[in-house]
Every structure is written in structure tokens, then in C-alpha cells.
Amino acid sequence: MAIILNLDIMMAKRKIGLNELSERIGITNANLSILKNNKAKAIRFSTLEAICRELKCQPGDILEYTNDNEV
Amino acid sequence: MAIILNLDIMMAKRKIGLNELSERIGITNANLSILKNNKAKAIRFSTLEAICRELKCQPGDILEYTNDNEV
């Protein structure tokens, strides 16, 4: 997948753990892990909003496009 | 919703129409309209990837977080 989730980097920058973040954004630990490990197929705007709010960042900080599939 | 989709702005910048973009990224016109009009609940990473590839941009260019809900 050419969309990379840099959620772990942002979490490290803000010094926030998986448990704390999942509690704050109100989704289960298991689901947040799926997202963090790039196993998710899609992301809800509500989740993205909650993450941006809690990590005080922009969607661009956690979502990155790399065209590694080309040539 | 505090996540704003600036898909229309990027489309205008790249001078690409709804029909052409929907054809290139392989999703129906109707679905792309839902996305463009901020009616979607979630976005697939595959869709995001296709949009970034075709519009030659980053996710941060089309997704924006505004904390207009606060105070």
C-alpha cells in the first residue's frame, strides 16, 4: 500500500502511548493497533479528527503517500 | 465535521474534472461526489492512494483538520 500511516512517529513526538491515545479518542486498543500497523483498509473521518485533535496535528502529519509502486 | 476535504481545490489546481478523475481512479462518479461533498463517513486507503497518484499530491493537500468545534 502506498499510503503510509505515521501514527507511531506522531505518538512518539507527543510522548503518548497506545493505551492512552485509544482511551482519549474512544476507540478500542485493538482497533487502534490495526490502524497503527497499517492493517486497516479505510479510516473514518471521525477517527482521523479525534487523532488530529488529541495529537494536535494535521492529517498530513500522519498520512503519507509514497509512489513506491511505480517503476 | 472537523475534517475538511479539499478535493475540489486540488482538482481545480490540476485542471481535472469530476468525470475524468473518477474514471482515472476507478470509482464511480456518484461515489466521488459523495467524497467531494464531505458526505462520506470514511475514506479507503486505496481511494486516497489513487487520488494522490492521479493528482500528484500528498494526503495533507486534500485532508485538513480544523478545530472549529472547540470554543
Place this chain on the structure above:
Amino acid sequence: MKNEGYKVLSSFIKFIIIALLASDVVVMASLPWTLQWLMSVFYEGNIAIMYAFYMVILYIFGILMLFILNELRVIFNSVEKSDPFILRNVTALKRISKASMITCIIFLVKTFAVNSLMTMVSLFIFFIASLFCIVLAEVFRRAVEYKNDHDLTI
């Protein structure tokens, strides 16, 4: 299973349902005479009271079946159009459940009046069918939610 075969099958079931609906109407329309004839052949005793009893029971049953078959028609209509995940089908299943429970009660009344093995089997079948439909309605309601969620995930 191929989508085409599945559509053909749905259309075929819909056709059977409509045929049953039509038969139900025909049977109900001719019931006063058919019942009189049947009773004159098979029944001995106070015919007038039993005739009235059977007329009431059979007409209520006939109308309930009409109602259930029509709801089934609605469901298979949506299946045929490849769009079964609609709230209307949840409503249909709940209605079928209620109508089945009433049918069950009708058979219970009949069991006390004139018992027969077939009546008891039917009673049990409609009772189970009613419970099945409540559960299926709830399962379907969740499926509709998933479908709507899916439709808004672009």
C-alpha cells in the same frame, strides 16, 4: 454462486410466492362453497356450528397467509434487485414474525376445538418460524447498518 443464477433463483421464488398469493385468493373466494361441500362429505353432527367455526378460522388464516406472502414478495423483490439490505426488509421480517405468532394462536384455538396431528405440527412450525423471523430481523438490521457504513466508505 454466480450473480446471474442467484437473480434467476430469486425471480423463480418470487414467481412461486405470487402463485401462492393467487391460489390463496382463489381458495378464499370459493371457500363458502368448498367448505360446505367438504363438510357434507366428511363431517357428521352439528354442521351449522362447525361450518361457522371453520369459516372464521380459515378466513383469518387465509388473510394472515396473504399478509405473510405479500411481505415475502417485498423481500424477494429487493433480493432480485440485488439490494436486500434495506430497512423495509427488517420491517417485513418483524411483520412476518407477528403474523406467524397470530397464526400459531389460531392453530392453538383449533387444537382445543378439533385436534389433529397436522394442526399441532403446523402450530409448532409457525411458532418456531415466528421466533426465527425476530432473530433474522435483528441480524438483518445489523447487516443494513454495515451496508450503509460500507456505502459511505469511499
Place this chain on the structure above:
Amino acid sequence: MKNEGYKVLSSFIKFIIIALLASDVVVMASLPWTLQWLMSVFYEGNIAIMYAFYMVILYIFGILMLFILNELRVIFNSVEKSDPFILRNVTALKRISKASMITCIIFLVKTFAVNSLMTMVSLFIFFIASLFCIVLAEVFRRAVEYKNDHDLTI
């Protein structure tokens, strides 16, 4: 409907299914004697041949019902656990469909040998049930897809 009531109902249906499974086993175990007794009371003519015929028919029927009931148990087990959207249930529905069609054929054989209204009604019911289950399996397969999609949308 409240989730709790729905779970209680599923458990109740599962209980009925298990009770039916147990009855099926008991009836099959006692069949050689029960059938002999029933035939000595109700049947006149060449008992030996008819006894063999009924034994074969009823045992095949009994085993098919055991199979169908067990698959239904699997389905309601998953419903009870609030997770009915699994591929195992699609398989269960397909198996029930096949078993119902075989049951229908058994009844068809019986119709040609010894006809009765109840046999014909049963034949029709199993035929329709078989078709219903194929369609339901396909509808369920799609619901499972939606559910899996939903689970990976965070």
C-alpha cells in the same frame, strides 16, 4: 429490539434445536420397534416389504434432519455470541439447502410409493426451504463481506 432480549431468544431457539436433535436420536434409536408396532396396528398387506421401505426412508430422513438441525445449531450458536456474520454460516446455509433438496427427493420417492397430503405438503416445504437457503446463503455472504469491510474501517 434490545440486545439482551435478542440473546435470550437465540438461546431459547438453540435450546429447542438441541431438544429436537435429542428427540431425533431417540426416535431413530427406537424406530425398529416403534415402526413394527405402528405397522401391526395400522397396516394390512405385505408388511415385510413395506417395513423395509419405511425403515430406509425414515432413517435417511432422520439422518438428514440430524444434519440440518446440527447446522442450525451452529448458526444460532454464532447468533447467540452476537457474531453471526461469519463464512461458516454461509457454509451452514448451503449445506442445509442441499440436505433439504435431498429430503425433498426422499419425499418425492415416498409420494410415488405411498401418497398422502402431508407427504406432498412436506415435499413442497422442503423444496421451497432449499431454494430459500441458497438465496439466504448468498445474501449472508454479502453481509459477511460488508462486516469484514466494516471491521477494517477504523
